[in-house]
Amino acid sequence: MSEKLEDEPSISLRQLMANEGIIPSLEDREKRRVVIDRLRMIVVRWVKTVAWKRRLPQHQIDATNATIIAYGSYGLGVYGSESDIDALLIGPFFASMAEDFFIGLRDMLITRREVSEVHCVKDAKVPLIRFKFDGILVDLPYAQLRVLSVPHNVDVLNPFFLRDIDETSWKSLSGVRANKFILQLVPSLELFQSLLRCVKLWAKRRGVYGNLNGFLGGVHMAVLAAFVCGYERNATLSSLLANFFNTFAHWQWPIPVMLLDDTYPATGSPPGLMPIQLPCGPHQFCNSNITRSTFYKIMAEFLRGHNVTKDYLNPNFSWKNLFEPYPYANTYTWFTKIHLSAANQEDLSNWVGWVKSRFRCLLLKIEEVYGFCDPNPTEYVETYAKQPNIVFYWGLQLRTINVSDIESVETNFLKNLNSGSFQGPVGRIHLSVVKASQLPRNSDCASDNRSKKVTRTCWRIRIREDKQQCKNVPVYSKHLPGYVVGYEKIHHREDEGTEV
Numbered sequence: 405m406s407e408k409l410e411d412e413p414s415i416s417l418r419q420l421m422a423n424e425g426i427i428p429s430l431e432d433r434e435k436r437r438v439v440i441d442r443l444r445m446i447v448v449r450w451v452k453t454v455a456w457k458r459r460l461p462q463h464q465i466d467a468t469n470a471t472i473i474a475y476g477s478y479g480l481g482v483y484g485s486e487s488d489i490d491a492l493l494i495g496p497f498f499a500s501m502a503e504d505f506f507i508g509l510r511d512m513l514i515t516r517r518e519v520s521e522v523h524c525v526k527d528a529k530v531p532l533i534r535f536k537f538d539g540i541l542v543d544l545p546y547a548q549l550r551v552l553s554v555p556h557n558v559d560v561l562n563p564f565f566l567r568d569i570d571e572t573s574w575k576s577l578s579g580v581r582a583n584k585f586i587l588q589l590v591p592s593l594e595l596f597q598s599l600l601r602c603v604k605l606w607a608k609r610r611g612v613y614g615n616l617n618g619f620l621g622g623v624h625m626a627v628l629a630a631f632v633c634g635y636e637r638n639a640t641l642s643s644l645l646a647n648f649f650n651t652f653a654h655w656q657w658p659i660p661v662m663l664l665d666d667t668y669p670a671t672g673s674p675p676g677l678m679p680i681q682l683p684c685g686p687h688q689f690c691n692s693n694i695t696r697s698t699f700y701k702i703m704a705e706f707l708r709g710h711n712v713t714k715d716y717l718n719p720n721f722s723w724k725n726l727f728e729p730y731p732y733a734n735t736y737t738w739f740t741k742i743h744l745s746a747a748n749q750e751d752l753s754n755w756v757g758w759v760k761s762r763f764r765c766l767l768l769k770i771e772e773v774y775g776f777c778d779p780n781p782t783e784y785v786e787t788y789a790k791q792p793n794i795v796f797y798w799g800l801q802l803r804t805i806n807v808s809d810i811e812s813v814e815t816n817f818l819k820n821l822n823s824g825s826f827q828g829p830v831g832r833i834h835l836s837v838v839k840a841s842q843l844p845r846n847s848d849c850a851s852d853n854r855s856k857k858v859t860r861t862c863w864r865i866r867i868r869e870d871k872q873q874c875k876n877v878p879v880y881s882k883h884l885p886g887y888v889v890g891y892e893k894i895h896h897r898e899d900e901g902t903e904v
């Protein structure tokens with residue numbers, strides 16, 4: 405905390421944040437630290453095994469090393485209890501992504517008692533292994549450097565380590581480098597972290613958090629918060645939060661928000677409706693799924709935030725109003741109901757992950773037909789239904805409804821879902837339009853903004869780690885003739901009983 409005495413609005417804001425219980429407990433912190441430590445031990449063992457398999461001389465096996473660097477909200481020190489741990493594995497020149505990471509390390513992970521729900525997400529922009537370690541979700545991408553040994557404190561900004569690296573490793577490193585840059589830029593780390601916690605809570609409550617639903621993700625919020633911190637030197641937490649809304653309620657999009665001076669002429673204009681620079685090199689931008697509708701909603705919420713906070717020095721001011729859950733049921737008369745179900749919880753989690761990775765396409769189709777859609781990220785469960793399920797309710801601005809419109813959206817979206825590389829058992833999806841009065845009663849949309857996310861997304865779910873419907877196929881090494889690296893499970897699609 406800053407040394408000077410804080411102003412009253414900042415004290416009450418900190419009190420509100422503490423009451424919300426979003427600052428992780430010491431126990432939670434310790435648990436996450438242990439996960440990172442254990443992962444570091446696992447990857448050192450892994451890299452020595454790979455070196456031995458590659459028949460490197462003993463002194464090189466002794467010398468080689470790999471390490472783990474935390475990034476994302478965990479690396480910035482702003483994670484909440486529902487955040488994942490984003491951990492980049494950095495390995496040496498001989499440990500390949502295809503064989504050693506996706507097969508060798510995956511095999512090592514699945515044998516461990518603490519590890520569950522292992523998925524290889526191979527064809528994402530940043531390929532990664534996603535799993536739970538002691539119940540905490542971990543995103544583990546891989547970057548390979550042209551060195552024999554990666555020191556534990558490897559400097560990812562040092563050109564020595566970055567020479568000749570492949571494009572995927574470069575992309576995988578970008579999150580770590582962006583975090584490092586943000587942490588170097590902000591004048592007060594504590595104020596930045598507190599501000600970012602506040603704006604993430606605000607975004608979640610107001611239904612504008614989550615890249616997959618077309619809103620702002622953690623990385624976007626981090627850059628916007630750092631931007632505000634960067635130019636106000638004698639700031640307090642309350643002045644920063646008010647300034648955050650003042651700045652972005654009046655921002656002239658699509659002028660990009662940039663933390664770095666891009667001195668080189670950019671090729672073309674920055675991407676998307678709300679371009680936000682990824683501060684890890686020139687002309688790199690955060691990926692964004694923002695559409696016309698979500699742009700409108702985010703802007704309306706920035707403006708509301710500004711109107712609420714501009715009087716923060718007024719003695720009667722209260723922060724509570726800023727964090728009021730978004731009143732979906734009072735705002736929209738009609739909702740698109742997206743009902744997803746599968747035979748069991750594991751299949752459901754895979755299926756929902758796949759569908760969520762295609763949400764932007766669904767949102768665009770609904771916008772085409774109905775003009776505007778507010779894709780509330782809250783996940784509901786119909787507890788009375790027979791099959792495990794997740795339900796979403798997306799707000800529509802309509803007076804009357806034409807039922808056949810939603811049928812055409814569903815048909816179109818099914819084509820999109822079926823055209824991808826999803827390899828797990830396909831679940832059910834049903835779209836319908838319901839009235840506000842048909843929203844789940846016990847969880848009024850507004851209060852349910854607080855609810856935890858039930859699933860996380862995989863862009864591509866490789867396979868279920870399942871016995872009956874999977875067949876083990878040996879994978880031969882490209883490096884050692886005739887050497888079996890491990891076994892990949894191939895799923896039989898014909899057995900699935902496709903229901904879409």
Ligand SMILES: Nc1ncnc2c1ncn2[C@@H]1O[C@H](COP(=O)(O)OP(=O)(O)OP(=O)(O)O)[C@@H](O)[C@H]1O
Binds near residue numbers: 579
């Ligand atoms: N849309 C994106 N564009 C660029 N980089 C991204 C994007 N989404 C994620 N990343 C990278 O992955 C990291 C982790 O992303 P993640 O979605 O886990 O968000 P987070 O900031 O950790 O917030 P949360 O607490 O919700 O997990 C980000 O810090 C960023 O480096």
Ligand SMILES: [Mg+2]
Binds near residue numbers: 487488489622
């Ligand atoms: Mg994260």
Ligand SMILES: [Mg+2]
Binds near residue numbers: 476489490543
């Ligand atoms: Mg993540």
